[in-house]
Amino acid sequence: GNSVTQMEGPVTLSEEAFLTINCTYTATGYPSLFWYVQYPGEGLQLLLKATKADDKGSNKGFEATYRKETTSFHLEKGSVQVSDSAVYFCALSETGGSYIPTFGRGTSLIVHP
Amino acid sequence: SAVISQKPSRDICQRGTSLTIQCQVDSQVTMMFWYRQQPGQSLTLIATANQGSEATYESGFVIDKFPISRPNLTFSTLTVSNMSPEDSSIYLCSAYIGGNTIYFGEGSWLTVV
Numbered sequence A: 001g002n003s004v005t006q007m008e009g010p011v012t013l014s015e016e017a018f019l020t021i022n023c024t025y026t027a028t029g030y031p032s033l034f035w036y037v038q039y040p041g042e043g044l045q046l047l048l049k050a051t052k053a054d055d056k057g058s059n060k061g062f063e064a065t066y067r068k069e070t071t072s073f074h075l076e077k078g079s080v081q082v083s084d085s086a087v088y089f090c091a092l093s094e095t096g097g098s099y100i101p102t103f104g105r106g107t108s109l110i111v112h113p
Numbered sequence B: 001s002a003v004i005s006q007k008p009s010r011d012i013c014q015r016g017t018s019l020t021i022q023c024q025v026d027s028q029v030t031m032m033f034w035y036r037q038q039p040g041q042s043l044t045l046i047a048t049a050n051q052g053s054e055a056t057y058e059s060g061f062v063i064d065k066f067p068i069s070r071p072n073l074t075f076s077t078l079t080v081s082n083m084s085p086e087d088s089s090i091y092l093c094s095a096y097i098g099g100n101t102i103y104f105g106e107g108s109w110l111t112v113v
Helices: none
Strands: A004-008 A012-014 A018-020 A021-028 A033-040 A045-050 A055-061 A060-063 A075-077 A086-094 A107-112 B004-007 B011-014 B019-025 B033-038 B041-050 B067-071 B074-079 B089-098 B101-104 B108-112
Touching: A004 A086, A012 A018, A018 A107, A021 A033, A021 A086, A033 B101, A045 A060, A045 A075, A045 B101, A075 B041, B004 B089, B019 B033, B019 B089, B033 B074, B033 B101, B074 B089
Parallel strands: A012 A107, B011 B108
Antiparallel strands: A004 A021, A018 A075, A033 A045, A033 A086, A045 A055, A055 A060, A060 A075, A086 A107, B004 B019, B019 B074, B033 B041, B033 B089, B067 B074, B089 B101, B089 B108
């Protein structure tokens, strides 16, 4: 079956630091990959996605590249802000399947001024 | 993307009572989904609600406890019946809009006392 593994949190950084949140996946087919973000007290928002190998998703300064050879989709940002403090969820869904995503456990990011 | 609205956004409920959560999408969608997110946890799929058919429940969730309606292509409700403190969670509505991607509402934060 499909699965998504994220790095344990919380990740604690100072403002302007470089961020990496690791995500690896197992899938039987050719999935699409996603990062969702949940800000405190809110629902999930789609942050970025990539639908095929070597695609790079980007939004709000965040980037992630679909790496089929390493089955990874790591989230990066060059300079984090306090407002980036949130829980980040990596997810996959099978192309042409039920579209129901498989989620990772989420990684909490705390950014200090 | 689409706008997915849920209400209530928050509620405090007495144990033994039931609460119905409403979810409205601003476009017609075939597939809608209901998730539960317990405190500090990832998302767990409760059921898939397609218009014109009975909801399909995931393992561990039953219709008597979580009845779902899907009367048209833009609306769904989830009822949490006979609530106990263990039902205190965020309940998230989501919908498949296209592009192999699902989008989420803001969530309904339930506390059962």
